[in-house]
Amino acid sequence: MNSLTPDTRLDIAQLIYQTHMSKVHHLWLHSSDSQACVALIAEGISEDNLLLVTRQGKLVGVALFETQDFPHALNFTFRFFTRHFGVFSSFRKWLAFICYKRAEIKLTPETFHIEALVVSPDFQGQGIGSQMVRDASQLAGELGKTQLVVELPEHYQKMLAFYHQLGFVTKSKEKVKWPILSRFARRADASSYYVLEKDLLKDDPACRNAVPSS
Numbered sequence: 001m002n003s004l005t006p007d008t009r010l011d012i013a014q015l016i017y018q019t020h021m022s023k024v025h026h027l028w029l030h031s032s033d034s035q036a037c038v039a040l041i042a043e044g045i046s047e048d049n050l051l052l053v054t055r056q057g058k059l060v061g062v063a064l065f066e067t068q069d070f071p072h073a074l075n076f077t078f079r080f081f082t083r084h085f086g087v088f089s090s091f092r093k094w095l096a097f098i099c100y101k102r103a104e105i106k107l108t109p110e111t112f113h114i115e116a117l118v119v120s121p122d123f124q125g126q127g128i129g130s131q132m133v134r135d136a137s138q139l140a141g142e143l144g145k146t147q148l149v150v151e152l153p154e155h156y157q158k159m160l161a162f163y164h165q166l167g168f169v170t171k172s173k174e175k176v177k178w179p180i181l182s183r184f185a186r187r188a189d190a191s192s193y194y195v196l197e198k199d200l201l202k203d204d205p206a207c208r209n210a211v212p213s214s
């Protein structure tokens with residue numbers, strides 16, 4: 001199934017790129033070629049892992065999520081890399097992306113991982129982000145997941161209040177452990193990050209009927 005039009009894919013990619021530029025450059029794609037980065041993200045977005053919000057036909061919010069059954073919100077194959085970056089530099093980029101994904105949080109049958117949450121700058125502060133987290137909670141419950149998880153780089157510390165307000169608790173503060181990744185994580189200002197969790201069974205009466213899929 002592929003119901004996203006190329007234009008919608010591009011809008012989603014641009015929104016993600018604008019708000020996660022440093023992460024895209026240093027962790028996801030290892031390139032500051034904005035056009036190529038946006039094109040690759042547009043191609044790699046998996047529509048099974050998306051929540052979108054529109055206002056008057058305009059895309060204003062995107063959430064990327066991952067579960068054990070749908071583990072790749074950004075499905076970048078080697079072929080996609082070569083299409084946008086050429087064969088020569090693609091191998092390193094592709095390998096780096098695989099390492100980055102391997103170092104991310106381990107998905108369990110219960111977890112619903114919010115990989116990215118983005119509201120268009122002109123529409124921030126209007127409750128859209130909060131609503132997307134509530135929608136994500138509901139979807140997670142429908143999928144039989146019992147725990148929402150977010151990793152938040154330390155420099156987003158102010159954002160902790162946003163998630164706490166929505167029922168998340170800070171579980172731990174972690175450091176990127178893989179030596180091969182830590183240099184890039186430093187550049188992306190993401191060497192340390194908070195792991196936030198929301199227990200859906202405990203916090204959200206609407207999800208109490210969720211049946212873990214394990």
Ligand SMILES: CC(C)(COP(=O)(O)OP(=O)(O)OC[C@H]1O[C@@H](n2cnc3c(N)ncnc32)[C@H](O)[C@@H]1OP(=O)(O)O)[C@@H](O)C(=O)NCCC(=O)NCCS
Binds near residue numbers: 123
């Ligand atoms: C984070 C983000 C998704 C929040 O979406 P939003 O639609 O602006 O959030 P809401 O309007 O639902 O805000 C809910 C509350 O969180 C607070 N909040 C939102 N963004 C905040 C920020 N960047 N810093 C501090 N507080 C923030 C709001 O002040 C509001 O509090 P209030 O209800 O007491 O007024 C949005 O700011 C965004 O896209 N930021 C850029 C991407 C990013 O930084 N993502 C974080 C990593 S996941």
